[in-house]
Amino acid sequence: MTRRTPLISSAELAATLDDVTVLDVRYQLGGPPGREAYEQGHVPGAVHVDLDSVLASPPGAGGRHPLPGVEEFQDAMRAVGVSNDRPVVVYDDWQGRAAARAWWLLRHHGHPDVRVLDGGWTAWRAAGLGAETGSARVPHPGTFAVSSEPGMPFVEAADVLGVDVLLDARAPERYRGEVEPIDPVAGHIPGARNVPTDRNLDERGLFLPAEDLREVYAEAGAVPGADVAVYCGSGVTAAHDVLALEVAGVRAALYPGSWSGWVADPTRPVERG
Known part of the structure; x- marks a missing residue:
């Protein structure tokens, strides 16, 4: 039996567009608001x-992008039409780095069928596929219900140093300090060990x-069956490595607080170089 990939191509999405819920998660750290780009053009039907406001809680001791509250996330997903029995496709214009966060959260909270559009908005447009402008109307609220059993693993700060293979998804110069x-x-x-998202x-x-x-x-010791966890600056782009590992057949945990949460406590150790 062929293992289902968590990625979907533009051609495959175009062929199944009426049968999936599409979420536009355009976001770039320090860039313009994703909503503006969405309204200028998006995958037809995408919401x-x-x-910052849906896929994360406000910044604090847990880092710059703590995980959203469970009930808040469930309500937000219902509001954009997500249901457990309907496949979801997420995309961005950041080569999957933001979309991976949405993928991880939905999978973590028990949605069984979530995929990331490979190449995102750039690949969709390069394929010459259609676009809508303005805001898509959600035909009816979804019925998404979070599961009591996490679908994707995560680790807290207290457990990070005990992970056998801990990966840092940031750029090499940031990793080295x-x-x-x-x-x-x-x-x-x-x-x-450093495996940047690039x-x-x-x-x-x-x-x-x-x-x-x-x-x-x-090369970094992350092989099937290994105890693997990933972090980044704030827990967003680390999901990109988790997604890549999933494609490779390696299940990895996410450290949601990541570096911003780690250094919020000055007693925690730090390495450079």
């Missing part, structure tokens, strides 16, 4: 989801084939 443009402390969690993609911004991703992550 915009704001990362040479620069830190956002958080108050530079460096990385002791023992972490390594998941080819020159077109599409995810590498599964066999290539297996090679990328095997």
Whole structure:
């Protein structure tokens, strides 16, 4: 039996558009609001989801993008038409980095069928596929119900140092502590190995084939059956590595607080270099 990939191509989405719920999760750190880009053009029928207000709680001791409350997330997903018995496709214009956060949250809360549009909005437009402008109308609220059993694993700060293979998804210079443009402390969690999200993609911004991703992550010790967890700056782009690992057949946990949550406690150790 062929394992189902968590990715979907533009052609496959176009062929099944009437049978899925599409969420537009356009977002870029420090960039213009995703809502503006969405209204200028989006996949037909797609509903915009704001990362900061829907896919995260307000910044605090848990980091810059703590996980949203369970009931708040459930209500937000129902409002955009998500139901457990209807497949969901999520996309962005950031090569999947924001869409992966939505994918992870939905899977974590028990939705059985969520996929990320490979290449996102860029790939959709490059394929010459249609677009809508303005805001899509949600025909009726969804019935999404969160599960009591997490569908995707996660780790808290207290458990991070005990993970066998801890991966840092940030750019190499941030991992090494040479620069830190956002958080108050530079460096990385002791023992972490760096697999930046760029390594998941080819020159077109599409995810590498599964066999290539297996090679990328095997270099860092992340192989099937290993105890693996991933973090980034605030818990958003780490989901991109988790998604790539899922494509490669490796189940990995997310550390949602990530570096911003880790350094919120000055007693926690930091490595550089």
